[in-house]
Amino acid sequence: MNQRPAADLSGLPTFGHGPRSPTWWGTLGFMALEGTGFALAAGAYLYLATLWPNWRLSAPEPNHWPGTIVTLLLIASLVPNHILNGYAKECAIGPVRIGMVVMSLLGLAPLIVRWFEFPALNIYWDTNAYGSMLWVLLGLHTTHLITDVGDTIVLTVLMFTHHGYSGRRFGDVGDNVFYWDFVVLTWIPIYLLIYWVPRLG
Amino acid sequence: MSSADLTSERDLPPEREASAKGDLAPERDGPRDTGLDDASLHRWLARTWRTPPGVIGALSSVDHKVIARRYLITAFVFLCLGGLNAVAMRIQLSGPQRGLIGPDLYNQLFTMHGVTMMFLFAVPIVQATGIYLVPLMVGTRNIAFPRLNAFSYWVYVSGGLFAWVSFALSMAPDVGWFAYVPLSGPEYGPGKRADVWAQMITYTEVSSLAVAVATIVTVLKQRAPGMSLDKIPLYVWALLVTSFVVVFAMPAVMITSTFLILDRLVGTHIFNPAEGGDALLFQHLFWFFGHPEVYIIFLPATGMVSAIIPAFARRPAFGHLGLVLSLIAVGFLSFGLWVHHMFATGLPKLGASFFTASSMMIAIPNGVQIFCWLATLWDGRPVIRTPLLFVFGFFFIFIIGGLTGVMLASVPLDLQVHDTYFVVAHFHYVLIGGSVFPLLGAAYFWFPKITGRMMSERLGRWHFWLAVIGFNAAFFPMHIVGLWGMPRRVYTYPAELGWGNINLFITAGAVLFFLSFVLFAFNLVHGALRGAPAGDNPWDAGTLEWATSSPPPSYNFARIPVVTNVEPLWAERDALPVATGLRVDARELLISTVAEAHPDIREKSATPSIWPLLAAIAVGATFLYSIFTPWAIVWGAAPIALTLIGWFWPKGDPEDEE
Ligand code: HEM
Ligand SMILES: [Cu+2]
Numbered sequence: 001m002n003q004r005p006a007a008d009l010s011g012l013p014t015f016g017h018g019p020r021s022p023t024w025w026g027t028l029g030f031m032a033l034e035g036t037g038f039a040l041a042a043g044a045y046l047y048l049a050t051l052w053p054n055w056r057l058s059a060p061e062p063n064h065w066p067g068t069i070v071t072l073l074l075i076a077s078l079v080p081n082h083i084l085n086g087y088a089k090e091c092a093i094g095p096v097r098i099g100m101v102v103m104s105l106l107g108l109a110p111l112i113v114r115w116f117e118f119p120a121l122n123i124y125w126d127t128n129a130y131g132s133m134l135w136v137l138l139g140l141h142t143t144h145l146i147t148d149v150g151d152t153i154v155l156t157v158l159m160f161t162h163h164g165y166s167g168r169r170f171g172d173v174g175d176n177v178f179y180w181d182f183v184v185l186t187w188i189p190i191y192l193l194i195y196w197v198p199r200l201g
Numbered sequence: 202m203s204s205a206d207l208t209s210e211r212d213l214p215p216e217r218e219a220s221a222k223g224d225l226a227p228e229r230d231g232p233r234d235t236g237l238d239d240a241s242l243h244r245w246l247a248r249t250w251r252t253p254p255g256v257i258g259a260l261s262s263v264d265h266k267v268i269a270r271r272y273l274i275t276a277f278v279f280l281c282l283g284g285l286n287a288v289a290m291r292i293q294l295s296g297p298q299r300g301l302i303g304p305d306l307y308n309q310l311f312t313m314h315g316v317t318m319m320f321l322f323a324v325p326i327v328q329a330t331g332i333y334l335v336p337l338m339v340g341t342r343n344i345a346f347p348r349l350n351a352f353s354y355w356v357y358v359s360g361g362l363f364a365w366v367s368f369a370l371s372m373a374p375d376v377g378w379f380a381y382v383p384l385s386g387p388e389y390g391p392g393k394r395a396d397v398w399a400q401m402i403t404y405t406e407v408s409s410l411a412v413a414v415a416t417i418v419t420v421l422k423q424r425a426p427g428m429s430l431d432k433i434p435l436y437v438w439a440l441l442v443t444s445f446v447v448v449f450a451m452p453a454v455m456i457t458s459t460f461l462i463l464d465r466l467v468g469t470h471i472f473n474p475a476e477g478g479d480a481l482l483f484q485h486l487f488w489f490f491g492h493p494e495v496y497i498i499f500l501p502a503t504g505m506v507s508a509i510i511p512a513f514a515r516r517p518a519f520g521h522l523g524l525v526l527s528l529i530a531v532g533f534l535s536f537g538l539w540v541h542h543m544f545a546t547g548l549p550k551l552g553a554s555f556f557t558a559s560s561m562m563i564a565i566p567n568g569v570q571i572f573c574w575l576a577t578l579w580d581g582r583p584v585i586r587t588p589l590l591f592v593f594g595f596f597f598i599f600i601i602g603g604l605t606g607v608m609l610a611s612v613p614l615d616l617q618v619h620d621t622y623f624v625v626a627h628f629h630y631v632l633i634g635g636s637v638f639p640l641l642g643a644a645y646f647w648f649p650k651i652t653g654r655m656m657s658e659r660l661g662r663w664h665f666w667l668a669v670i671g672f673n674a675a676f677f678p679m680h681i682v683g684l685w686g687m688p689r690r691v692y693t694y695p696a697e698l699g700w701g702n703i704n705l706f707i708t709a710g711a712v713l714f715f716l717s718f719v720l721f722a723f724n725l726v727h728g729a730l731r732g733a734p735a736g737d738n739p740w741d742a743g744t745l746e747w748a749t750s751s752p753p754p755s756y757n758f759a760r761i762p763v764v765t766n767v768e769p770l771w772a773e774r775d776a777l778p779v780a781t782g783l784r785v786d787a788r789e790l791l792i793s794t795v796a797e798a799h800p801d802i803r804e805k806s807a808t809p810s811i812w813p814l815l816a817a818i819a820v821g822a823t824f825l826y827s828i829f830t831p832w833a834i835v836w837g838a839a840p841i842a843l844t845l846i847g848w849f850w851p852k853g854d855p856e857d858e859e
Contacts, residue, residue, distance in 0.1 A: 003779045009426075012803045014804065033452050
């Protein structure tokens with residue numbers, strides 16, 4: 001087929017941040033499907049909870065302190081996370097490197113507390129369905145925490161190599177910030193579900 | 202449209218500001234397509250986009266067409282295997298009390314048939330068709346996230362092998378394709394069979410989800426300049442909506458199968474009523490996926506119909522906007538209806554009538570689609586060729602399936618025929634009419650684009666008639682035996698009931714239907730080797746995939762087309778408007794804005810890599826091992842992490858790799 005030039009693309013930039021970049025949309029897609037998984041798991045928990053008049057099935061109350069500390073740590077981490085995002089947008093390698101190290105540490109800290117959170121549930125997964133659901137919810141979130149921290153650490157290392165000097169990598173940092181927000185935000189309803197909802201009634 | 206429209210008033214490219222700070226490597230520039238003559242342009246692009254030679258090269262390919270071809274062939278093989286299962290079952294049922302197949306093997310046969318057809322054939326083949334066509338139809342050079350796309354194929358094929366090897370070892374799941382607890386639970390499902398079901402489901406759905414995300418991003422961000430939302434081809438719309446349904450439905454089945462394996466493997470009690478769990482929860486979660494699943498299969502098929510009809514009616518689709526809105530409406534409504542699979546479970550009555558009503562509501566957008574298609578045909582000058590014949594077959598069969606569906610949506614009848622052959626007849630009419638027939642039409646339609654050759658029209662007509670007659674002979678009488686009370690999933694029946702003759706007839710029909718696929722396979726192979734050369738656009742169709750050569754070169758388009766119409770090739774008969782200015786020495790893609798498809802970024806696409814295959818092996822081995830011990834997850838984590846790092850770690854020049 002014959003062709004006639006109608007548009008010139010040569011002036012376009014070679015990367016973009018946020019919704020301009022396909023990776024951002026891909027990340028959003030994965031959040032949508034993982035978020036659906038979280039919602040369904042929470043739904044299953046609530047479904048079982050409404051089925052039984054004395055939900056918790058006479059298990060002891062969980063100790064909410066480790067979970068609360070995790071929550072506070074996660075919320076606090078949002079501040080440096082967003083500062084890091086600003087530097088990523090400006091493609092400023094120095095501050096981004098520092099920010100990535102900070103975020104790696106702030107990813108590891110809640111994981112350490114999480115280690116104590118499981119025994120604080122005061123019930124095992126194979127005791128009854130209530131225990132199973134607590135471990136499932138906590139396990140699901142922990143999996144996300146672990147994978148995201150792993151990802152952050154790898155990207156941190158990458159930013160310290162010469163590969164860091166690229167627009168694409170700053171975009172990756174931005175997406176990492178975005179995903180961490182997701183990990184933090186999904187935790188809040190799970191936290192309420194595990195520690196506070198059974199106390200309501 | 203002038204180039205000024207497309208690229209004016211763009212903000213200053215960010216990398217220029219940034220490089221001023223010295224934090225970015227200076228943008229390396231390379232030769233562009235602008236000044237090149239056609240021959241050297243092709244040479245450059247062919248070198249830049251080629252799949253490396255050799256076995257390792259082939260295993261590293263990230264070309265969406267290469268991966269889609271593999272997907273299509275693999276899915277077709279699974280169709281044949283699933284069909285062989287069906288024929289085996291039908292031979293056992295062809296007369297009363299046949300001793301060919303015992304209950305144990307029969308249970309594995311129908312389970313493997315259902316699992317294979319639903320998870321290894323129907324969904325993968327529609328997604329694979331999308332992987333091939335969507336990038337071509339939106340005018341881009343590769344799918345978004347090509348390595349993820351490669352990964353998804355390896356996951357899919359190994360998940361399928363996992364199931365079929367377990368079948369060969371007589372370890373196949375025997376609990377039905379939806380594997381209800383308590384039958385599949387730890388108490389009644391000893392051995393490893395239900396574990397195979399659970400892990401294979403989770404595993405293959407990973408691949409489905411990955412493809413869905415890649416498809417969504419390709420459609421939203423990689424459309425050719427000018428392809429605003431109202432100019433997206435209907436088939437692409439269908440795939441977009443389907444991918445959204447996948448994203449929100451598939452996690453449900455993964456949650457179901459994960460809960461099941463947890464109950465079986467580590468002793469959780471999620472589905473165990475004795476310890477505070479609930480068996481019905483399984484059904485809710487499963488059908489929250491299972492009902493949309495039908496639309497995951499059906500929506501792309503309607504997209505195919507919407508591509509085939511205009512091409513042969515020789516006019517654009519009537520009611521383009523109405524068709525798009527119907528697709529979206531079906532996508533939404535598909536989520537509300539799962540409970541109609543559970544009428545027989547004693548749910549509250551009011552709920553049941555609500556779900557009856559909403560089950561019927563989905564008939565509205567489907568009706569709109571059918572009327573738009575008929576209007577297109579009515580108003581056009583239809584040329585009847587094999588693809589269109591299969592569309593007619595789809596109309597006929599799907600409408601019967603829809604009618605029996607309306608019957609089943611009424612609770613009293615559903616209670617009456619629940620778990621009889623009436624249901625088996627109904628869903629084969631819907632699945633085969635609604636999906637397999639359009640797919641066969643699509644195969645004849647797009648075969649020339651994939652192979653560069655035509656399939657035989659004469660064999661195509663034979664195939665069509667054999668398929669229609671065989672199909673109806675096999676499945677129509679199933680309604681009748683169903684109403685007589687013949688149960689599904691039972692390996693035999695006593696002679697006194699007098700079901701023998703009609704079952705023999707059904708079996709003959711099934712064999713005939715199967716033979717039609719043998720003829721189809723012959724036509725495929727014959728066409729690929731001996732078919733007449735097709736040329737770029739053998740049907741004189743209007744959408745972008747026909748603008749490039751058949752089969753398309755590795756880079757799809759030498760220059761990115763600029764779109765001015767839904768049927769750009771009909772609107773621009775003299776010369777196709779194209780965009781210039783992309784680099785030819787690097788895999789540059791054009792990224793455009795979501796709504797208007799304005800050119801926005803030139804971004805590099807991934808280069809070939811063996812890591813997606815290695816990652817799939819690591820993930821697959823972990824899943825396989827996990828049916829024996831939960832520790833597999835712990836041991837598997839390290840190799841998975843390593844392969845993922847290998848996958849994402851850039852090699853060479855920072856701007857050159859992704
Ligand atoms: C050669 C063509 C086919 C024949 C002869 C055939 C025959 C059958 C028969 C006899 C059964 C019922 C077994 C029983 O309940 O005892 C069955 C079940 C089923 N078929 Fe097919 N089938 C064919 C193609 C397909 C296709 C193309 C699909 C999907 C796209 C499909 C999906 C299913 C499903 C989901 C079940 C239910 C399995 C279960 O109960 O777990 N079939 N088929
Ligand atoms: Cu349904």
